[in-house]
Amino acid sequence: MLLSPTMLRIEAVRQLRNPYTLAFTLAMPIAMYLLFGATSSYGTLSAGNGNVAFYVMTSMAAYGCAVAMSSLTSLAATEAKQGWGRQLAMSPLTTTGYALTKLLTAVAYAAFSVLGVFIAGMLTGAEVDDAWRWLATAGIILGLGLIYGLWGLGVGLYFNGDSATALASISMTFFAFFGNVFMPLDGLMLDIARFTPLYGFVALSRWPLTEGHLTTGQTDQPWMLVLNVVVWVSLFSVLVMAGAKRSRARQ
Numbered sequence: 509m510l511l512s513p514t515m516l517r518i519e520a521v522r523q524l525r526n527p528y529t530l531a532f533t534l535a536m537p538i539a540m541y542l543l544f545g546a547t548s549s550y551g552t553l554s555a556g557n558g559n560v561a562f563y564v565m566t567s568m569a570a571y572g573c574a575v576a577m578s579s580l581t582s583l584a585a586t587e588a589k590q591g592w593g594r595q596l597a598m599s600p601l602t603t604t605g606y607a608l609t610k611l612l613t614a615v616a617y618a619a620f621s622v623l624g625v626f627i628a629g630m631l632t633g634a635e636v637d638d639a640w641r642w643l644a645t646a647g648i649i650l651g652l653g654l655i656y657g658l659w660g661l662g663v664g665l666y667f668n669g670d671s672a673t674a675l676a677s678i679s680m681t682f683f684a685f686f687g688n689v690f691m692p693l694d695g696l697m698l699d700i701a702r703f704t705p706l707y708g709f710v711a712l713s714r715w716p717l718t719e720g721h722l723t724t725g726q727t728d729q730p731w732m733l734v735l736n737v738v739v740w741v742s743l744f745s746v747l748v749m750a751g752a753k754r755s756r757a758r759q
Contacts, residue, residue: 519613523580532677533579533621537572538628541565544690546632556718558636563717565629566645567689570713572621573653574706575680577614578660582676584610585664585751614657615650622649641716649713652737656680658744659705665751680706692723708736 523529545551545564555563626646636642663676684690687706688698701707711720711733720728 516609516612519609520616523613523617528673529580529617533572533576533617534624537568537575537621537625540571540690541568541625541628542632544568545634546628551633555723556721557638557641558717559634561632561634562629562636563714565625565634566649566714566717567710569622569625569646570649570653570710571680571684571689571706572625573618573649574656574684574709575677576618576621577653577656578663578680579673579677580614580617581610581657581660582664582673583660584614585661586672611657614660615654618653619650622646622653636717644716645713648715652709652712655709655737655741655744658741658748662744662747662751666747666754667751694724698722698724698726702732702736705740708733708740712737 541564545561545568548560548564551559551561551564553560626642636645659679660676663679664672666672667675683704683706686697686701687704687710688701689706689710693701711728712730715730715733720730720733722728
């Protein structure tokens with residue numbers, strides 16, 4: 509069996525009952541948008557093709573998507589190392605079906621996180637000139653955000669189960685602080701940020717709004733942002749392979 513609707517439903521409900529999932533993948537991005545975007549006096553100021561509230565909303569939605577993908581895929585990898593293979597052997601569900609169930613759950617929660625932040629933005633004054641920019645922003649976030657599933661999978665395979673899930677999500681927060689996500693950076697810190705895992709992803713997510721223009725007056729070139737994403741996808745893939753090799757060695 510490639511995919512079981514029952515297994516998919518159980519997994520979705522299980523994560524919904526997980527306070528960690530609710531807090532860090534769904535509630536936290538919305539709360540941060542409301543704190544730094546909707547309720548701030550500068551939220552109505554102009555920013556590219558919209559206002560600052562839309563800018564902050566995009567940043568928090570991208571962050572929430574990355575956290576959801578990394579944390580849930582790391583949990584799946586940890587469970588796989590703890591003997592789920594033997595459990596699956598006694599059920600009609602194949603290993604591919606199990607992996608697909610976990611992936612679909614992660615994608616669903618990433619989409620819920622983005623949707624929640626966008627709804628909060630719509631209700632609190634986040635604005636952009638054209639309606640298609642809303643759709644383009646959401647599409648970029650969800651499309652590129654899938655790459656952080658590789659990060660979560662690699663961390664889950666490489667590190668011990670007790671710390672892997674926490675490390676996968678906490679590292680996203682660390683990357684966000686140093687990746688020009690939570691606050692505008694300048695000077696040396698901005699130069700460093702351009703090499704971090706979230707910079708290219710979030711900058712491309714903001715592209716429909718900013719078209720690459722930064723608050724410092726500088727402009728990001730599209731090829732630089734795409735290169736950032738490609739390099740980090742490659743590094744995440746190497747981590748997954750190293751984690752798989754280490755996991756097999758333990759067994």
